[in-house]
Amino acid sequence: MASKVTGRQATLLRVLVLSGTFFLAAGERVKNKIYDEIQGDMACFKRFNGTHEIGCTSKFFGNTGVLHVIEEKADFDWVYEHGPHQPYVLAFTPLFLTEAVLERATDSGKVSGVVVVVPEDFDPETQLLDGFSGETECPDAYLGLYNASSNPDYAGYCRKKPWNPNGTSMLYTSWEFPIFLITNQTSVNNIQNCFEKFNKPVNGMPRDWPLCSLELKSNMYGTTNSEVCMRRASIGPLSTDNFCDPLYDYNIWGTLKPMNMSEEIPEKSVIIVAARMDAATMFDNISPGANSAVSGIITLMSAAAAIFKHKEEIINVSNKNILFILFQGETWGYIGSSRVVWDMEQGQFPYKVKDDVKDQIAQINLTHIDYFIELEQVGQPEDINKLYIHTDPISNANPELKNETDNLLNILDEASNLVNETKFVRVRKDVPLPPSSIQSFLKHVNISGVVITDHEGEFKNPYYESFLDNYRNVKYEADNETSDADLYHKHINNVASVLATAIYKLATNTHKKITADPELTNELLFCYMKNMTCNLVQEYGGEMAKHLEPKPAKLYVSVESGERYRSYVTMYLMAGLLGDEVERNQSDCKIESIYNMNHFYYFSHLHNGTCVQTTVRMTEAMSPAFLIDDYDWKSGEYSTWTESGWKLTKVMIFLRPSVLEEVAVVCGGVVSLVLSVIVVHFMNSRADLLFGLSTPPAAC
Amino acid sequence: MDGHVNIDRDEKTLSVEESGSRSGKKRRRSQNQDVSASQPPTQSSRPEGESARPDALDTESAYNNSQTRDPATQGVVRRHPRGGGGGGGGGDAGARGESEGRDGHVSASTRGNVQDARRMMQPQSEWEELEEEEEELKYGAQHVIKLFIPVSLCMLVVVATVSSVRFYTQKGIYLLYTPFHETSPSFGDRFFDAVRNSLILLGVVVVLTVLLIILYKKRCYKIIHGWLLMSSLLLLFFFTIMYMQELLRGYNIGMDWITVSICVWNFGVMRMVSIHWHGPLPLQQAYLIFIASLMSLMFIKYLPEYTLWMVLAVISLWDLVAVLCPKGPLRILVETAQERNEPIFPALIYSSNFMYSTLGMANPDDDSRSQGREMAQEGTSNSGSAASGAEGTQRPRDNPQRRRNAENGHVVADDAGFTDDWRGQLDKRTRQRREQVNNFAQQNPSNVDYPQAHPRDLTAEEDDERGVKLGLGDFIFYSVLVGKASSYGDWNTTLACFIAILIGLCLTLIMLAIFKKALPALPISITFGLIFYFSTSLLVVPFTEKLASQQVYI
């Protein structure tokens, strides 16, 4: 899981924990009669940027508090006003997970922790009417294109008309107590029962000791801000514990045709089709990002697959190339995209020039970029066949760029007509772009690009960047890879088809209706939204598939030592989709060096062993801020987000005895000791009299 | 590990002990009187019982003649001629004087205690032997306790650390000598790994020993001393820092370099001084215990699971072999030491008492007993553990052996025994001694009878004159076993191992006293420990846990 000490130590820790639990399980120690483990892997953890810290931490030895389950608002008042047994640990459904509640909890000073329980029957649709999003109202505004310094005239726009009106910037607040999310039903019931049995006030009167209590352990190592904790991490040979690590993952991308160093890439010849790979929540181990990310990812993938079927045609007729790319860490200040731009500026995208590698992949610069098409959230259109196209007012002020953009728009329009399932509607020109990767590019170069979303103004997604942004949110009903029933995958597939068609036109300048493969789309959707152990992943995932759980993909960009199976799996899938099978057996299905223009992947589970030749690869997605030496952490140029290190997070439930009882017991002990000392000393000192040694024992 | 040799040490200690041997008496005298005073009422308040009465009476008389040395009793008669200059004279003289006196008293009192009935009918020589035996046993009890306490303390430190500081139970990094990390799931493979690891470790030990021997043979003291000094410094500073770090980290306490370096510097230097030069005894002991526990913590941390157990087994086997087989690897080392008659690497040895070397008690009239004793004592010291009688009866130049043994016990994973060569040497030495004594007696007849006080004082004396010594090697491996046992969080197992080891130690000492034969300290204890660890954790714990959780008592 994310952010352990290092990969090795992480596994080591898991082993430890396992053995620990084993020892708990082994035999019937009284421990097991006292404590119960509660699901504790979804903890709210700390992150840092150049100036601030966000998230939550417990004390070093954990926070304990008397459990109090909140059923309605009044219960809060009871706790804050009457509750005598402070500190309390509050347990409530996401219904109450609002800033106001947490702030009040903080201010009351009576709360030492919060657990958010999600019962089976919890249905956001009906209960969480006013959506819920951890994000700010203007996600990534600071590191985006329209920040006050660069473009003051558009900076204000989001303030007026926020993209994400549901945004309670809870994710970006630093809380004084640990917060855990608990979805495991047995744990939820445990909490509920224990509360009912011991703590629940009887008509307003608090119960007496012993009371059911929780211990929340999620101690974060880092503090203050990235600068401080990065420094501390770097200090000293002795300090082995990581205070924090930069957010880190890999951008996954591939081109339609391989680019060999030897042949020159013409200017404006690379069409970039981008989507963002990551989503975020307050809590560890859960970040479904169904609409925030998955919709875009899948659309891009199936579009890519569709296009790739016509690879030959395109290559033959045009010199254009198409670059499909999934950006990592976009949630945290466009890490992936800004890194790509930075690399391009440094002339090292994808890699620095190596002299002794043949068939080396060519460098791509910003000048090579022709069009830029980005897919943001495309999953929840108001009416099923209407998507919106956003363009950047600033760059399009420039006339020829404007022409290009219009051209692009027309092509998209035609494409949508051709496919005739989904309409593409252009958003008003003067509306700035919604949060999107293209902003990182536009900060440095004027390119004509569009962002395709499902919203005109504010997000249609009520749970943007929250753990509720799952398949339920986008109404993805399929229960298995092949179920044809649900509409969602059809919709995504249509978008993909339109995209593919448009790209085909862009590349070849000829119209041709290209339809994406709905089965593929559905399978992909099923994998990412419901179950990462689906067939597709089994086939393409290779080794990585083993490590994945039958859960929705965790899309949080973690740290270098963190878990990134989903990234590898995604890359393999891309490779499968954007690659041609070649006649090679496992042994020679490999590359001489990663700098080659082509990569080879061997899928042993894909009809018993397939070797695929492709351009798909990963490149590091870590903010340039950590590469530029003496980078000024305060200058909001690049993302400076780091994640705190921690050992393990766990929740325990148990009974707390009354202090009085404890005192009594201790007194009893002392009395017993003193008494016995007196008696023994007496008997010992007068043994000879007491046991009348005048009569030898054997004689009596 | 630790070892900084200073050759002139023995002379120093000798003179030290010589003059030191007085004050203790003053301390003790009072108590003795108390004892003697205390005895009569308790005793006399006891009319006839099967064995009670004669004993009682006799103990009384015994006490009397030991205090007011009534010239009628054998002890005193024998004490007279042998009373070699307790007062004046050189170190040897003084020392010898004491031991003489002690012996005299011992024989007197013990005979008084026990042998009275037999004494009448037995010829002299026999009860000499009996006395001999008694004397062997006499201080056994106290010495066993004197070992119990430090051993328990050492274990306590280790167990406390292991169960409070997580670091020492976390695996991941291992010693260089244990390349096989027991990663494979199957038990068989891991076991095999363990075996290989432990064999490698044993190999290392052997190689080191050989290297040491060669160096010593070649008389490259510089290198040896450098080596030992380095290792001791490493142990001191590096491990101490590590320990501090983990302790602080375990409780998340911030600390600055300045404080730490001052503390470590002071700690380290003080240890060097107190162990290699002069320092208060309690400090020495504390340091030795601490070092031992540090070492065992290192083992616990850096040895893989099964390897550790395997190593324990192998080491104690090795100990057995090295002690009992006629060509123990360390033997050569010792022999050369003997020939050169000089101390090699001084102590890494726990001494319950000041490191004096009082002169051997020379008893002109019979070899057998002193020889027997010598063996026994050498045996003890060889085994790197308590030399129950040794203190009192060692010649100054025996010190090095005792130390070395213990020190082997440490570095070379509990030393070899060099019993046989000892046997070889014993006669020689006893002879030497006798000669010395004799001509000493001739030289200064004035010493033949010495002031009143002495006998009594001497009786008091030997209580603290005869120090007990246990090689830190034994400390370490005992603690390793117990610490490891405790690292699984089951206290029953820990307790069982603890008791088992103590009993093992006890048995070792008893056997020493009875068989008068060199015995290693590790095998019995460790075997017991291992047996009880595994049997407890496999068989007993399920049972007891069931009992405890259902509150059933047996």
Added chain:
Amino acid sequence: MTVAEFFGCGLIAFGPSLAMFGLTIATDPIRTIMLVASAFFWLLALLFSSILYTAVVQLQDYLAFGVVFSVLFQELFRFLWFLLIQKAEGGLKKVSDGNMQIVENKHILAYVSGLGFGMISGAFSLVNVLADMTGPGTIGMKGDPKNFFIASAVTSLAFILLHVFWGILFFNALHRRAYLQLAYVILCHMLASCITLMNPIYSVTIPTIWILTILSGVLAFIVAGGSHRTIQSAFRGRPQVLQVNADATGNFTQVGGM
């Protein structure tokens, strides 16, 4: 934090035995060794009984079986221990330097070994429970009785004392060939252990056990030569005796503790 509970229960259970150890055992090396040795014998007994318990798989659900046999084993090993001491008496005489008490007064040895048995058995029955107490929580969440800990502590205290008394009675019985007394010890032990099978009905078990304890205590006292008369004389007591033993104690500590 219920470290409080830990110390409380710990002291309740082991306070008396600690007092006994500190005041009567630790002062004399031989007694200490004897204590450890007897503890070791109890361990052996436990080992054998649990071997039996593990071996007989089909009966593992019935603790009673295990209990009965472990009781028998304990008494057996008590007997063996007794034999050993008898054998070693000569050695003991030699070892017990100067103070012949331990050799003459058989009760001391009996008491020491009884205490050894008691302490180790008490430790084994309670030490893990104590260790588990040190967390923040207390028992009762899963329907266990709230006074589980106290009950455990009190019961193990009773058993420690019982073992001491049994030790005295048992040895004395063997000395005097008084088989009735022997039978009493074994039956008493059996009864006490079997009663605890009724836990957690403390209202029954604890009083019974304590009655047994007191009974055995009185018997042991009498057997050891005590009576109300001696008690009276003890209270009238001669001071210097006390002083004597104090000195003796001091002396031993000097010798025993280094």
Added chain:
Amino acid sequence: MNVERLPNERKLAICRKYFMAGFALLPFMWAVNAIWFLKEAFWATPYPEQKQIRKYVIVSGIGAIVWLVGLISWVIIFQQNRSNWGATADYLSFIIPKGIP
């Protein structure tokens, strides 16, 4: 090593050596010296060297105490201001506590 048994001049020598060594940033040695020779210095039957020993004992005792006080106060100061001193404090730190600014 038992002081009482040493000849007086040796006592003095050792005591002095300890005292001198103490100046090498070794307050602990001073402390040991003070405690170790305390009895000698004050309660032992008088002998010529005793005066000097007493002097050494007193001085080293004082020295040790001063050191102790100094060290403790330094630690307190450091703990108080660690977060304020920023980088310097971090570089001074042997252990930086986790999760504490």
